[in-house]
Amino acid sequence: MSTTPPAAYRPTDRTVPTRSRERASYDREVVHSVLDAGYVCHLGFIRDGRPVVLPTLYARVGEQVYVHGSTGSRPLRTAGRAGDAGMPVCLTVTHVDGLVLARSAFHHSINYRSAVLHGDAYAVTDHDERTMALDRIVDHIVPGRADDSRRANAKELARTAVLRLAIEEVSVKTRTGGPEDEPEDLELPYWTGVVPVAPVYGPPVPAGDLAPGIAPPGYLPAG
Known part of the structure; x- marks a missing residue:
């Protein structure tokens, strides 16, 4: 029996957009590429009956997304108490690729890639999985930084929490x-086109207390 996952995720009522449906994709490789290209996600949940959205760091590992946080954080405490039910969340990752300047104000837009995940998040309590x-x-x-730094000690791990969200209901x-x-409007005398947007990495800036003779590691961008 094959264990190869299907090439696409199954659309649901929550993942099918009500407008511009032609822009939606459920392709597994496309979903993974959008998640892998970002660092910061926005995690939405309900707190005391009201919606809350928090930015935080994340990483995709196979068909799971792991979200970093503090054990003092309300959503992480809530997820820890949720037990088998998990905590309902919505996680989003967005990249802006261009500013689209039209002749009319109404048709101004942006070129973008955005992933939206729905599901139940669980607090990771297993030591090895959390590490x-x-x-x-x-x-x-x-990439390469984890092996080139001191890992968290027991006290630091006690202050750090991790959520796990399966990639199942996503678009x-x-x-x-x-x-x-x-x-x-095509004859109107206004400039129109696209202004590309892309992240730029500058040269590494050493900390003020860096010991002399320690050069920037090769995995850092040259700027």
Whole structure:
């Protein structure tokens, strides 16, 4: 019996957009690529009957997303008490790839890639899994860094919490291309086009207390 996962995730009522459905994708590789390209996610949950959204670090490991936080954080404490039921959450990751400037104000837009995950998050309590997840989060931000730094000690681990969310109910929505002006606006005398947006890494800046002779590691961007 094959254990190869299907090429696409199954659409649900929560993952099918009500507008611009042609921009949605459930392709597994596309979903993974959008998640892997980011560092910060926004985690939405209900607290005291009201919606709350918090930014935090994350990493994808196979078909799971691990989210980093503090044991003093309300959602992480809530997830720890949720038991088998987990804590209902919505996790989003968004990349802006371009500013789309149209002739009309209405048709201004952005080119983007956005992943939205729904599901139940669980507090990771197993020591080995939690250590693995924290290493992967560090390496997700700077590949190779986990082995090139002191890992958290027992006191630090006690202050650190991790949530696990399975990638099951998920969709990606993207926009690419140029402006989409109305035919009657094509002769208007306004510049129109796309301003590309991309992250830029500068040269590493050493800490003020860095010991002399320690050079930047090779895995850091040269800037």
